Amino acid sequence: MVTIRAFLAVAVARGWPLYQMDVSNAFLHGDLTETIYMKLPPGFVSSCPNKVCRLRKSLYGLRQAPRCWFAKLADSLTNYGFHQSSSDHSLFTFNHNGVQLYILIYVDDLVISGNDNTAVHHFKLYLSNCFHMKDLGTLKYFLGLEVARNESGIFLSQxxxxxxxxxxxxxxxxxxxxxxxxxxxxxxxxxxxxxxxxxxxxxxxxxxxxxxxxxxxxxxxxxxxxxxxxxxxxxxxxxxxxxxxxxxxxxxxGLFFRADCxxxxxxxxxxxxxxxxxxxxxxxxxxxxxxxxxxxxxxxx
Structure with missing residues (x-):
């Protein structure tokens, strides 16, 4: 939460826009590295009742699912040029030729900000090509936090x-x-x-x-x-x-993050x-x- 508050404070102080995206069925995108078998699901009739299913992709309910999803997302961001923060692994930063992009991740919710709207737009298209994404537009509601913004700053409340x-x-x-x-x-x-x-x-x-x-x-x-x-x-x-x-x-x-900071x-x-x-x-x-x-x-x- 400290990272989230600092992220919003920096974005509003520098006049950067804040966008939110959501990943549909996030845990189904993960790639399994272990060999995992599961029983046949109820209602599935097979001619070989003694056989089991081998999982090729991650499923909801697996203990590995969150880790597999985050590894998949982190790889996609790293390939784009992002660097993962060593202080908070949910924060990724991109800095190239004067373009600065920042992304904050909580499972399947992503908050994106940066100093170049065109670069942000291209990055959102890249994410949509990698995963099934839902563009939620300007940040207004995140983890139960209500976000209201005007020229003087951001108001955060619950x-x-x-x-x-x-x-x-x-x-x-x-x-x-x-x-x-x-x-x-x-x-x-x-x-x-x-x-x-x-x-x-x-x-x-x-x-x-x-x-x-x-x-x-x-x-x-x-x-x-x-x-x-x-x-x-x-x-x-x-x-x-x-x-x-x-x-x-x-x-x-709630909290008010001033733009003149x-x-x-x-x-x-x-x-x-x-x-x-x-x-x-x-x-x-x-x-x-x-x-x-x-x-x-x-x-x-």
Whole structure:
């Protein structure tokens, strides 16, 4: 996610267009290097019932399928002249005769950007010749992230995802909370009744964790709540619902990547002193900006 946010921040700062493409039946494109056999599928009648099928191509459900597909795609990009990033293998870069192209991959979703629209168009045609591609046009929705762009920058949010959380917890009509967590909370020392079914708590916290992709304001709260996944108590559940009520105040809040960005890194960090009442361990937090665009943050005990 840090790569995705940095990718978008650089693209908007340099005024590059952003396009999205999707691969149809991606896992069926992979080439197998191992010898794999499978039983005859149900309903298939053969004159030789003792025979099995030998796979020539990758199939959905194979453990090798994701690796085979990515290897096939990486080979196609390398043949075009792209170089794979050593820091994040999902990022590929192309730099030749002043033409710069960048592609970000998540399984079968591709985000493409560059400084030359003609080169981008030729590259999209090349991908369509290699695979069965679907051109989704300008980037608007990627991995649950809603992307809105104008002349001043890009706004990234998870508004629909936040509303889904509110609807699932039944708090669409609840009164919004001003802050996500009480000040000077003592959740680590809570001595309430244990939840009979912790599944709902784990699901809610898991969904909140993904919401921190565009909501650094709840990062600390979710970090605290995630420590009680094993045996959540009623006070922990109530604290999680308070975070949801905080989202109710502004479910569409997100990140704004400004176009007038200097692309310089700024980092801030802080730590308390033995803040955990149980382990006496400290809490560290950092926040990294690329110009004025937030790209990375974390809270860790």
């Amino acid at each position: 508004r629909k995802y936040a509303f889904d959380i509110l609807e699932e917890t039944g708090l669409l009509g609840a009164k919004p909370a001003a802050v996500p967590l009480e000040e000077n909370h003592r959740l680590a020392l809570a001595n309430g009744k244990e939840m009979t079914d912790p599944t709902s708590y784990r699901r809610l916290v898991g969904r909140l964790i993904y919401l921190t992709v565009t909501r650094p304001d709840i990062c600390y709260s979710v970090h605290v709540l995630a420590q009680f996944m094993h045996k959540p108590q009623v006070p922990h559940w109530e604290a999680a619902l308070r975070v949801v009520r905080y989202l109710k105040a502004n479910p569409g809040q 200097d692309l310089r890194l700024y980092a801030y960090c802080d730590a308390d002193w033995a803040g955990c009442p149980l382990t006496r361990r400290s809490l560290t937090a950092y926040f990294v900006l690329l110009g004025t665009s937030p790209i990375s943050w974390k809270t860790k005990k």
